[in-house]
Amino acid sequence: MDYPVIRGAAYALVHAPNLLLSQGSTQNMERAKNPDSQYLKELPTKLRSFQDAVNYGPNQVYIGNLHPDELATIEKPWYENFPQGQAMGKYGEIMSEDCFYGLLKICDSFDLVMLEHDFTHSIKAKLGNNPLFATEAAAIKDGVELVDIEKRIADHGAEALHLDGKLVGCVKRAHDWDVNLSAHTMVENLVARASGVLVLKHLLANNEVNPEAIDYIIECSEEACGDVNQRGGGNFAKSIGEAAQCVNATGSDVRGFCAAPAHALVLAAGLVQSGIFKNVAIVAGGATAKLGMNGKDHVAKGLPVLEDVLGAFAVLVSKNDGVNPIIRTDAIGR
Numbered sequence: 001m002d003y004p005v006i007r008g009a010a011y012a013l014v015h016a017p018n019l020l021l022s023q024g025s026t027q028n029m030e031r032a033k034n035p036d037s038q039y040l041k042e043l044p045t046k047l048r049s050f051q052d053a054v055n056y057g058p059n060q061v062y063i064g065n066l067h068p069d070e071l072a073t074i075e076k077p078w079y080e081n082f083p084q085g086q087a088m089g090k091y092g093e094i095m096s097e098d099c100f101y102g103l104l105k106i107c108d109s110f111d112l113v114m115l116e117h118d119f120t121h122s123i124k125a126k127l128g129n130n131p132l133f134a135t136e137a138a139a140i141k142d143g144v145e146l147v148d149i150e151k152r153i154a155d156h157g158a159e160a161l162h163l164d165g166k167l168v169g170c171v172k173r174a175h176d177w178d179v180n181l182s183a184h185t186m187v188e189n190l191v192a193r194a195s196g197v198l199v200l201k202h203l204l205a206n207n208e209v210n211p212e213a214i215d216y217i218i219e220c221s222e223e224a225c226g227d228v229n230q231r232g233g234g235n236f237a238k239s240i241g242e243a244a245q246c247v248n249a250t251g252s253d254v255r256g257f258c259a260a261p262a263h264a265l266v267l268a269a270g271l272v273q274s275g276i277f278k279n280v281a282i283v284a285g286g287a288t289a290k291l292g293m294n295g296k297d298h299v300a301k302g303l304p305v306l307e308d309v310l311g312a313f314a315v316l317v318s319k320n321d322g323v324n325p326i327i328r329t330d331a332i333g334r
Contacts, residue, residue, distance in 0.1 A: 003326035004272035007279075007318040008207035011062050012092040012199040014100045014310040015054075016291060017047040018162045023187055023288035026295050039296050046295075048079075048304045050096045055085040059309065063089030079304055092202040094309070098163055100194065102127045104171075106136045107194040107243050112186050114152060115161075115169040117143035132201045143169075159183040178228045188288050189236075191310065192223040196240040196285030199312040203281065204244065207316060215277035217241045217251030218268055220260035221284040221312075224253070240283055249281070260284070261313075268317040269327040280317045286310025 021027060021043065030037055053059060057078045060066040065086055075081040087094045095103070102123035105113045115123070120143030127137035149170050152158040161169035171190065175181035196219060204211055217237040225234030237251030254264045261284060268280040288310070295305045320326065 001330065002273070002320050003329060004269045004317050005320050005324035005326050007316040007321070007324050008203055008209070009316070010092045010199050010203035010206055010314045011064070011089075012195065012202060012312045013053075013059055013062060013094045014097070014195055014198070014286060014312070015048075015050045015094060015308060016097050016100065016286075016288075016310050017305075017308050018097060018164075019187075019191070019288055019310075020047070020291035020295075020305065020308055022160065022162070023184070023191075024291035024293065024295070025289040026293050030296075039299055042299050043292075043295060043305065046299050046303070046305050048306075048308055052079075052304070053309060054087050054094050055082040056306075057082050059094060060085045060089070062091075062311070063094060064091035065089040077303075079306060091206065092199060092312075095198060098123055098168075099127055099130070101161055101163070101169060102137065102140065103133065103194045103198060104190050105140055106133065107190060107197055109239070110174060112172045112174060113161075113169065113190065114149050114158070114172065115143045116146050116149060116167070119143060119163070119168040132198075132205060157183055159187050175227070180227050180231055188223055189225045189234075191288050192221050192225075192236055192285035193239050193243070194285070195310050195312040196221065196236060196283045196314075197243045199285075199314045200240055200244045200246075200281060200283050203283075203314040203316055209279070209316065211245040212248050214241065214246040214249040214279050214281050216268075216271060216280045217246065217249050218264045218280065218282050219251065219253045219284065220255070220264040220282060222255075222257065222260070222287040222290065223285070224255060236285065237283065240285070241281075246281070265315065265317070265327065266329075266332055268315075269329050269332075272317050272319055273329055278319050282315040282317065283312075284314075285312050 057074050127133050158170040158172045171187045173183040219237035224232035226232045241249045256263050264282045271277045298305045
């Protein structure tokens with residue numbers, strides 16, 4: 001039987017301590033129930049720096065700079081003992097939060113992201129050094145005045161974007177009355193799209209695949225987009241493909257909580273083995289709700305909040321090339 005193969009994979013992390021504070025579900029629920037809690041007071045002191053997140057052994061494994069077995073050679077606890085890490089790895093990268101705000105703007109098709117003028121200037125230069133986004137970074141428009149951002153937050157319910165305690169931008173709501181298009185939800189959606197674009201671009205570049213060769217995209221993150229008429233009925237897959245220049249690809253989203261990637265692999269394998277498509281990309285962006293999800297336990301035990309990164313991954317399933325590992329479709333579910 002001519003089984004399909006896993007032609008390549010990519011992995012990316014986004015260090016997002018400020019999004020953790022404002023968007024994480026644990027923190028939002030704690031503010032609603034107990035705004036004066038000791039946890040919320042201690043939390044900012046337990047956030048890691050970008051370099052500490054980069055140096056963390058498991059994060060280096062994720063992007064391919066360490067083999068998983070090498071973790072056994074690092075003294076525990078890993079959050080205190082780590083080698084000097086690199087932000088770029090064999091399979092992807094760990095992106096800083098300021099660069100990710102710039103990527104949010106790049107992936108903003110409806111002018112929902114407002115970034116402060118000076119911050120925009122600095123981030124255009126920084127993102128311009130990333131070969132995956134140099135062209136897009138150059139096209140970012142000039143930012144706005146801080147007073148305009150403050151007014152949008154105060155008068156129109158925009159979600160603030162902070163960096164090191166400083167207001168640098170906001171995300172506007174997409175509709176005045178539809179709760180599914182609130183500013184909070186728009187942050188969730190843009191984060192999922194942007195982190196998905198980040199990892200898909202790494203997948204294509206690392207495996208020297210022309211974006212035009214991708215026929216179909218399956219997005220399988222833990223988020224969903226839609227509006228009052230069709231909650232969860234939107235399509236991250238095609239929006240990610242559009243931003244990654246996959247001009248010949250259509251696609252759809254698959255949801256199944258944490259198991260969605262397994263379902264996506266099965267579907268992708270079936271589409272390729274049947275001959276419908278030659279190259280199917282599976283992509284999953286990060287979920288802001290999961291940032292700091294177990295933060296209470298980390299803080300209570302004196303640990304840094306280790307869930308300070310958004311995770312994303314991508315897999316390319318293609319026709320059998322006689323080289324890459326096959327997917328045994330005859331053994332699925334048995």
